[in-house]
Structures are given as structure tokens and as C-alpha cells.
Amino acid sequence: MYFVAGELWRIFAPFVPRNVLQRRFCSSSLAAEGTIFALSSGQGRCGVAVIRVSGPDSAHALRTLTGRTRDLLTPRVAHLCSIRHPRSHELLDRGLVLWFPGPHSFTGEDSAEFHVHGGPAVISGVLQALGSLAGLRPAEAGEFTRRAFHAGKLDLTEVEGLGDLIHAETEAQRRQALRQMAGDLGRLYSNWSQQLKTCLAHAEAFIDFGEDELIEDGLLNQVDSTVSQLRVEIQKHLHDNRRGEMLRSGVQLVLAGATNAGKSSLLNIICQRPAAIVSPVAGTTRDVVETHVDIGGFPVVLSDTAGLRDTEDIVEREGVRRARLTVENADLTLVIIDSALLPPDPHAAPDFLRDHLRNTLSADKDLAAAQNCLMVLNKSDLLTREQVSSICRVLNQTPRLPSACFLSCLTGHGLEEFLTLLRSKVTSLCGDPLVGSPSLTQARHRTHLEKAVKALGQYQQYREVDLALAAEGLRLGLTSLGRITGRVDPEEILDVIFRDFCIGK
Ligand SMILES: Nc1nc2c(ncn2[C@@H]2O[C@H](COP(=O)(O)OP(=O)(O)OP(=O)(O)O)[C@@H](O)[C@H]2O)c(=O)[nH]1
Ligand SMILES: [K+]
Ligand SMILES: [Mg+2]
Numbered sequence: 001m002y003f004v005a006g007e008l009w010r011i012f013a014p015f016v017p018r019n020v021l022q023r024r025f026c027s028s029s030l031a032a033e034g035t036i037f038a039l040s041s042g043q044g045r046c047g048v049a050v051i052r053v054s055g056p057d058s059a060h061a062l063r064t065l066t067g068r069t070r071d072l073l074t075p076r077v078a079h080l081c082s083i084r085h086p087r088s089h090e091l092l093d094r095g096l097v098l099w100f101p102g103p104h105s106f107t108g109e110d111s112a113e114f115h116v117h118g119g120p121a122v123i124s125g126v127l128q129a130l131g132s133l134a135g136l137r138p139a140e141a142g143e144f145t146r147r148a149f150h151a152g153k154l155d156l157t158e159v160e161g162l163g164d165l166i167h168a169e170t171e172a173q174r175r176q177a178l179r180q181m182a183g184d185l186g187r188l189y190s191n192w193s194q195q196l197k198t199c200l201a202h203a204e205a206f207i208d209f210g211e212d213e214l215i216e217d218g219l220l221n222q223v224d225s226t227v228s229q230l231r232v233e234i235q236k237h238l239h240d241n242r243r244g245e246m247l248r249s250g251v252q253l254v255l256a257g258a259t260n261a262g263k264s265s266l267l268n269i270i271c272q273r274p275a276a277i278v279s280p281v282a283g284t285t286r287d288v289v290e291t292h293v294d295i296g297g298f299p300v301v302l303s304d305t306a307g308l309r310d311t312e313d314i315v316e317r318e319g320v321r322r323a324r325l326t327v328e329n330a331d332l333t334l335v336i337i338d339s340a341l342l343p344p345d346p347h348a349a350p351d352f353l354r355d356h357l358r359n360t361l362s363a364d365k366d367l368a369a370a371q372n373c374l375m376v377l378n379k380s381d382l383l384t385r386e387q388v389s390s391i392c393r394v395l396n397q398t399p400r401l402p403s404a405c406f407l408s409c410l411t412g413h414g415l416e417e418f419l420t421l422l423r424s425k426v427t428s429l430c431g432d433p434l435v436g437s438p439s440l441t442q443a444r445h446r447t448h449l450e451k452a453v454k455a456l457g458q459y460q461q462y463r464e465v466d467l468a469l470a471a472e473g474l475r476l477g478l479t480s481l482g483r484i485t486g487r488v489d490p491e492e493i494l495d496v497i498f499r500d501f502c503i504g505k
Contacts, residue, residue: 108151244439259307
């Protein structure tokens with residue numbers, strides 16, 4: 001229903017009559033009217049395929065293909081019907097047919113669904129039959145959802161949630177998308193809009209009727225406090241460490257460290273396939289090797305990088321440059337260290353690790369601030385059990401050092417503990433998408449929210465000097481918030497004015 005229509009069209013185009021083809025390719029812009037149809041289930045052979053129809057001629061399409069008039073079909077109930085070609089009357093399939101009279105449908109229009117057997121010949125037969133009816137045309141990509149938006153069934157954040165749900169690959173992504181599709185994020189933004197709308201209405205009323213005793217004292221003070229409170233709230237929502245966006249597009253997790261520390265070995269263990277070359281030759285990895293993995297239900301983009309060292313080799317030098325760049329942009333860095341290189345005195349370990357971190361993360365990064373980092377002391381099989389435990393004891397008593405764990409990629413020893421630590425780190429980065437207020441999920445939202453904060457700042461800046469200019473800030477803020485949900489309506493401000501004041505009686 002959402003993205004398949006365009007691609008499938010190319011496959012089924014040969015089966016569709018010429019007049020329909022012309023209608024499709026000659027219409028340069030998306031015609032909002034007409035009745036549209038499309039295969040809504042995925043591509044390929046399958047048990048059941050769903051073909052959706054939406055628009056004023058849906059009932060006509062149902063009657064022509066099934067012989068059932070709308071009165072014979074109970075709304076939203078599946079009916080087993082013979083589906084025939086309207087001209088040849090040839091039986092195309094027997095399948096389930098559903099009738100969704102508007103406005104109680106996904107698009108808000110009269111709609112119908114044909115659940116047919118998922119073979120290519122059945123699907124093309126039904127699509128061709130629908131295309132042969134006057135007033136029906138194939139849907140453009142996303143057109144069903146676009147109609148739902150125009151009918152006020154979904155706001156833009158819900159449309160985006162639906163898109164994310166279709167593309168969700170991990171559990172947490174699905175939860176976040178479902179929550180957004182259910183309107184949680186849209187409601188948060190609408191609530192802010194509502195408050196701002198009231199502020200604007202009050203400010204405008206004050207400008208127009210300031211002298212009038214109908215305007216209560218302290219009205220503007222109330223606006224002031226709402227505006228500053230809103231500004232703080234939006235800023236807090238913006239400074240969420242990109243939680244929602246990270247969950248949507250994947251946590252950038254980077255494996256970094258000196259050559260031969262075992263970065264590629266660890267990458268292969270995490271993604272459970274030989275994605276990167278492992279060899280005893282220092283400087284094996286040159287390019288950034290990216291793999292997508294699911295860690296504890298969260299999407300992670302895992303990157304293996306070139307070992308960090310000074311080198312004369314220009315190819316390797318470029319690899320090291322790319323590695324440093326990847327670390328800079330990472331959400332979480334795993335610093336891999338060859339534990340055989342740890343100093344013999346366990347008390348010297350913290351300083352050794354600090355140096356190592358400084359070199360890996362970047363020279364002047366405050367180590368205490370390097371929250372988003374885990375140290376993996378690899379090759380623990382090369383140390384004795386006593387060495388490992390005495391180093392652990394020292395590290396446990398050392399404050400302000402990122403978490404560390406011993407691991408052997410060779411024997412698998414310590415792997416469970418490492419994965420548990422990694423999962424908890426990723427979970428705390430993304431957070432539970434169902435807990436607390438919904439997260440910002442798109443860069444598009446961020447842009448508009450930043451504009452809104454700036455606009456509220458304009459109100460605060462001009463409030464004492466020029467109330468008209470200050471009110472303009474509120475209007476700008478409202479427009480920015482409205483752009484997120486796709487609802488910007490100056491009439492609504494008048495509604496608030498008329499509701500809150502009995503101006504002119
Ligand atoms: N003994 C032991 N050897 C290991 C362990 N992990 C990796 N190695 C070996 O260490 C060598 C280097 O491993 P890689 O995974 O290629 O190391 P790397 O950090 O990716 O190296 P570069 O890409 O060259 O920077 C290989 O010979 C591995 O077999 C381990 O836990 N114990
Ligand atoms: K290597
Ligand atoms: Mg490597």
C-alpha cells in the first residue's frame with residue numbers, strides 16, 4: 001500500500017489496457033481525485049495477496065467484479081466471492097472481499113479489499129480487471145496514505161510512523177514506530193501547538209484590545225510563563241542524545257584500536273559470519289567494514305576499522321584517517337586492546353589504558369566524558385587467571401575510567417559478559433521507546449523544533465519593547481510546530497480568540 005505500488009506497476013504494466021497506461025504516464029502531477037487501486041501486499045509468489053481500492057467508484061468496482069451490490073456486503077466483514085473479469089466474465093479467482101464505506105476506512109474514502117491467491121496470474125488478472133473500469137487508475141506510491149493524511153485520518157508524524165513500521169527490522173524499532181503511528185508524538189507536538197495558539201491569541205487580543213477592561217490583568221504574564229516553560233520543554237526534547245533518531249537509523253558502533261588487537265575477530269564474532277579478514281599481519285584492515293546487527297532488539301551499524309598506527313604506507317594511512325573519522329562520528333566506541341601488552345604490574349594498568357584511550361578516541365577528549373566507550377581487553381587467553389583477576393581488582397577501584405571487560409576471541413571466554421555489557425550500553429543509549437515521553441525520531445522534526453525554540457526566543461527578546469514583533473515570534477513558532485504534523489491553520493487562531501473572549505459580544 002505504501003511503497004510497492006510504483007515498483008509493481010512496472011511488472012504489471014504489460015497486462016493493463018493502453019488507456020490506463022496513458023492516463024498514468026500522461027498525468028504529470030498526482031491527481032488527488034479518482035478511484036485508485038494497487039497490490040498492497042509484498043512482491044513475489046505468496047499464499048494471499050491483498051489488492052486495495054479507494055475512491056468514489058469503489059462500490060462500482062466491487063459490484064462489477066463480484067456481482068455483489070454494496071447492500072449485500074456487511075461493512076468490514078470478509079465475504080467469500082467469485083471474482084470475474086467485467087468484460088469476459090471469466091472467473092479470475094475465488095477470494096475474500098471487504099467493503100469499507102467512508103469515512104470509516106484507512107483513507108477516509110469508500111474503499112474495498114480483494115484478498116486473492118498470491119500467484120502472479122491471479123494478481124495481474126484482478127489488476128487488469130480493475131484497470132479496465134472507467135474512473136479507476138493505479139495508485140501512485142504512497143497515495144493511499146496521502147489520501148488518509150488529506151482526510152485528516154493521520155498527521156504527518158503518524159504517516160512517518162507508518163513508514164517506519166513497514167521498514168522496522170528490530171523489536172525496539174517496531175515499538176517506537178507503533179507508538180508514533182498511534183499518534184503519541186503527534187499529540188505531544190499538537191499539545192505544544194495548542195498552548196502556543198492560546199498564547200498567540202492572548203497576545204493578539206492584548207495588542208488589539210489592550211485598553212479594554214475585558215482583557216484581564218496579568219494576561220501577558222500568563223503568556224510569558226507558558227512561553228518560557230514551552231521553550232524549556234522543547235529544548236529538553238531536542239537534547240535527548242538523538243535517542244529516537246538512533247533507534248530509527250541504527251546505533252553507530254565502532255571497533256577501534258591498535259593493529260592486531262583483534263578488532264576484525266570481534267566483528268566476525270558479533271555478526272556471526274566472516275565479514276572481515278582476520279590475519280596475523282598488522283594492518284590487515286584498511287577500509288571501514290560495515291555490518292548491520294540486532295543487539296538486544298536494537299538496530300546497530302557495526303564498523304570495523306583499520307588499526308591505529310603511524311605508517312608510511314599511503315593506503316594504510318588513508319585507512320587510519322577513515323578510522324579516526326568513524327570514531328569521531330560514533331555513538332559508541334569499543335576500544336579493543338591486546339591484553340598481552342598490559343604492563344606486568346597491575347597497578348600500572350589504569351595509566352596504560354588511559355594512554356591507549358587518549359590515542360584511540362582523540363588526544364584531548366576528556367576520559368570521564370568518554371561515556372560512550374567500552375574497553376575490551378582481548379586475548380585474555382595469553383594471561384594467567386591470576387593476572388586477569390588482579391588487573392580486574394585494580395580497575396574496579398579506579399574511578400573515571402570507562403567500563404572494561406576481558407575477552408578471548410580465540411576461546412570465546414568472557415563472551416557472554418561482554419555481550420551483556422554491550423547490550424546494556426546500547427539499551428541505555430536508545431532507551432525503552434515505550435517509556436517516558438516519545439522521542440524525536442527524524443531530522444525533519446529537529447529542524448522545525450529548533451526553529452520553534454528560536455521563534456520563542458524572539459518573543460522573549462521583544463516582549464518588553466515591541467509586542468507586535470514578539471507576537472510574530474509566537475506565530476513563527478506555531479508555524480514551525482504545525483509543519484511537523486502538517487497542520488498549519490490561521491483560522492484556528494481566530495477560533496481560540498472567539499472561544500476565549502467575548503469580544504464585541
Ligand atoms: N591468542 C589470541 N589471538 C587472537 C585473539 N583474537 C585475535 N587473535 C589473533 O590476532 C591476530 C589479529 O587479529 P585481527 O582480528 O586481524 O586483528 P585486527 O585488530 O583486526 O588487526 P588489523 O586489522 O590489522 O588492525 C590474528 O592472528 C588473530 O587470530 C585472541 O583472543 N587470542
Ligand atoms: K591483523
Ligand atoms: Mg582488522
